[in-house]
Every structure is written in C-alpha cells, then in structure tokens.
Amino acid sequence: MAEVIAGSHETPVAKAQEHATTTGLPSTKLAMWIFLASECLLFGALITTYLLYRGASKVGPYPNDVFDIPYTSVSSFVLLASSLTMVLAVSAAQKADLVRMRVWLLVTALLGMTFVGGQVYEFTAFSKEGLALGTNLFGTTFYVLTGFHGVHVTVGIIMLLTLTSFSQAGRLPDDHGFSVEMIGLYWHFVDIVWIVIFAVVYLIPTGPTGGK
Amino acid sequence: MADVEHGHHPSVKEYIRIGIILAVLTGLEVAAKYANLGSATLIVTLLALAALKFILVVMYFMHLKFDDRRYARFFLMGLSLALTLFLIVLILFKVFLR
Numbered sequence: 001m002a003e004v005i006a007g008s009h010e011t012p013v014a015k016a017q018e019h020a021t022t023t024g025l026p027s028t029k030l031a032m033w034i035f036l037a038s039e040c041l042l043f044g045a046l047i048t049t050y051l052l053y054r055g056a057s058k059v060g061p062y063p064n065d066v067f068d069i070p071y072t073s074v075s076s077f078v079l080l081a082s083s084l085t086m087v088l089a090v091s092a093a094q095k096a097d098l099v100r101m102r103v104w105l106l107v108t109a110l111l112g113m114t115f116v117g118g119q120v121y122e123f124t125a126f127s128k129e130g131l132a133l134g135t136n137l138f139g140t141t142f143y144v145l146t147g148f149h150g151v152h153v154t155v156g157i158i159m160l161l162t163l164t165s166f167s168q169a170g171r172l173p174d175d176h177g178f179s180v181e182m183i184g185l186y187w188h189f190v191d192i193v194w195i196v197i198f199a200v201v202y203l204i205p206t207g208p209t210g211g212k
Numbered sequence: 213m214a215d216v217e218h219g220h221h222p223s224v225k226e227y228i229r230i231g232i233i234l235a236v237l238t239g240l241e242v243a244a245k246y247a248n249l250g251s252a253t254l255i256v257t258l259l260a261l262a263a264l265k266f267i268l269v270v271m272y273f274m275h276l277k278f279d280d281r282r283y284a285r286f287f288l289m290g291l292s293l294a295l296t297l298f299l300i301v302l303i304l305f306k307v308f309l310r
Contacts, residue, residue, distance in 0.1 A: 023282070024280075025280055025282060025283070029283065030282075030283065030286070033283045033286045033287050034286050034290075036287060036290070037286055037287050037289055037290020037291065038290055039290075040287075040290040040291045040293075040294040041290060041293065041294045041297075043294075044294030044295070044297070044298045045298065047298070048298040048301055048302060051302060052301075052302065052305050069242065069245060070242075073238070073242045076238055077235060077238060080231070080234050080235060080238060081231070081235075083231075083234075083269060083273055084227060084228065084230075084231035084234075084273075086273070087227050087272075087273045088224060088227060091221070091224055091227065094221070181275075184273075184274075185274055188269055188270075188273045188274045189274075191269060191273075192265075192266050192269050192270060195262050195265045195266050195269070196262060196266065198238075198241070198262070199241060199258045199259065199261070199262035200262075203241055203242075203244075203245050203258050204254070204255055204258055204259075205251060205254065205255075
C-alpha cells in the first residue's frame with residue numbers, strides 16, 4: 001500500500017481516501033473511470049450505427065440539406081468552453097476557494113444549458129425541414145446519437161446544479177474537491193464524445209449517395 | 213508545462229492555454245471543412261484534429277497525465293475495446309452487406 005501511495009500522483013484529498021481501499025485508489029474515482037469506459041461502448045455503438053447507414057437513405061432530407069455548420073460550430077465552442085470552466089471549478093475546489101468554485105460550476109451549467117438549448121433549436125429546425133425520427137435512416141441514426149448525447153449533457157447540468165446547491169447549503173463533505181472532480185470527469189467525457197460527433201457526423205462529408 | 217514533471221495538476225494559466233489550443237483546433241476543423249480539400253485529405257485532417265482535441269481533454273482536463281496510471285488503463289480498456297469491436301463490425305458490414 002505504501003508504495004502505491006508513494007508512487008501515485010493523486011491530489012491530497014484523493015490520497016487521503018486511498019487508505020480506505022485495497023487498491024490504494026479511491027473506489028468512487030475508479031468506479032467513475034470504469035463507468036466512462038463502459039460509456040465508450042455505448043457511444044461507440046451509436047456512432048458505428050450512424051456510420052453504417054451513412055449515405056444509405058433512400059429519401060431526403062439528407063445531411064447536406066439540413067446541417068448548418070457555422071451554427072453547430074458555435075455550439076461546439078460553447079461546450080468546449082464549458083470544459084474549461086469545469087476544470088477551473090475543480091481547480092478552485094482543490095484550493096478550497098468555494099466561492100470561485102460555485103461561480104465556475106454555475107457558469108459551466110449555464111454553458112451546458114446554452115448547448116442543450118441550441119440542440120433543441122436545431123432539432124426543431126430539422127423537424128420543420130421534414131426530418132423526423134422515422135423519415136429515413138439518417139434521421140433515425142442522427143436523432144438517436146445526438147439525442148443520447150443531449151440527455152447526457154442534461155444529466156450533467158442537473159448534477160452541476162445539485163452540487164452547487166449542496167455546497168451552498170453546506171451539505172457536501174469538507175473535501176469539496178473530490179465531489180467536484182467526479183462530476184468534472186463526467187462532464188469532460190460528454191465533451192470528448194461531442195468532439196468525435198462534431199467531426200464524424202457534421203464535418204466529414206457524407207458522399208455522393210447521401211447528399212443532394 | 214513545468215508542473216508535469218512534478219506530478220501536480222496544471223495551473224489555471226495552463227488550463228486556459230489548453231482551452232485556447234482546443235478553440236484553435238476547433239477553428240482549424242471548421243476551416244478545413246470549407247478549404248476545398250480532397251475528400252480523403254479532409255477526412256484524415258478532421259480525424260487527426262479530433263484525436264488531438266480528445267487527447268488534450270483526457271490528459272489535461274481529466275488529469276490522466278497526472279493521476280495514477282491504473283485509471284488510464286481502465287479507460288483505455290473500454291476505449292480500445294469499443295474501437296476494435298466497432299471497427300470489426302464496420303468492416304464486416306461493408307464487406308458482406310454491400
């Protein structure tokens with residue numbers, strides 16, 4: 001155990017929790033990483049399904065008919081910015097700067113809400129252009145993939161707001177840093193999934209069979 | 213990244229620097245989309261930029277570069293399993309279901 005702790009690069013808070021487990025690692029953090037590893041399989045399946053049926057739709061609207069790249073690019077910048085504010089919240093929490101931590105958590109939640117709001121607007125616009133869940137293979141695979149991601153962002157927002165209110169009410173343990181770090185891991189994962197979706201779904205051309 | 217050698221988390225300034233790099237990479241992705249590149253070049257460029265962004269977030273924002281390596285191993289297990297499994301599925305479907 002002693003070697004494990006001496007060799008690790010954990011924060012002081014995480015180190016304090018290592019003593020309680022046989023692995024020398026905090027179980028909550030290990031469980032979070034295993035959960036995120038399993039989420040790779042979930043989103044991997046959804047992205048693969050999208051790729052499998054890419055360009056296979058027999059009727060429109062096709063991706064080139066509905067995608068608004070400048071609009072989605074702004075959404076991507078917003079989600080990336082939320083990852084930065086999240087890591088600043090983690091940094092503040094680890095320095096026990098609770099006021100700054102709450103501010104950054106709220107800013108992250110606000111940026112997340114902007115992203116989800118943008119996604120709702122995008123879905124509404126696509127729907128008005130005739131793309132529903134059952135319209136064609138593109139509609140089905142696109143809405144399921146991005147919808148699942150949107151649900152993950154929404155869950156993240158709920159966790160951020162709950163964390164902030166618990167911190168305000170003094171209902172968090174003294175080591176705020178650990179709780180914020182766990183939520184942060186989830187939030188950053190949602191961001192890296194979007195990095196892949198933005199490139200694979202929005203930016204990579206569909207090809208002659210799936211376009212106009 | 214002077215902090216890296218000492219195994220500590222980056223400073224606020226370093227986080228902001230990484231955030232700016234991520235924004236620039238996203239800008240490059242969008243620019244590549246409109247740059248009249250060939251289809252293959254565009255796909256390779258976009259995948260490389262996305263991979264770079266992915267690695268930066270995981271290593272610096274999620275602290276895998278600084279934390280105990282066992283976290284990285286668990287995450288890589290899931291990630292590599294997903295990549296291998298779905299690559300096989302994609303190849304099989306493209307080969308046998310044309």
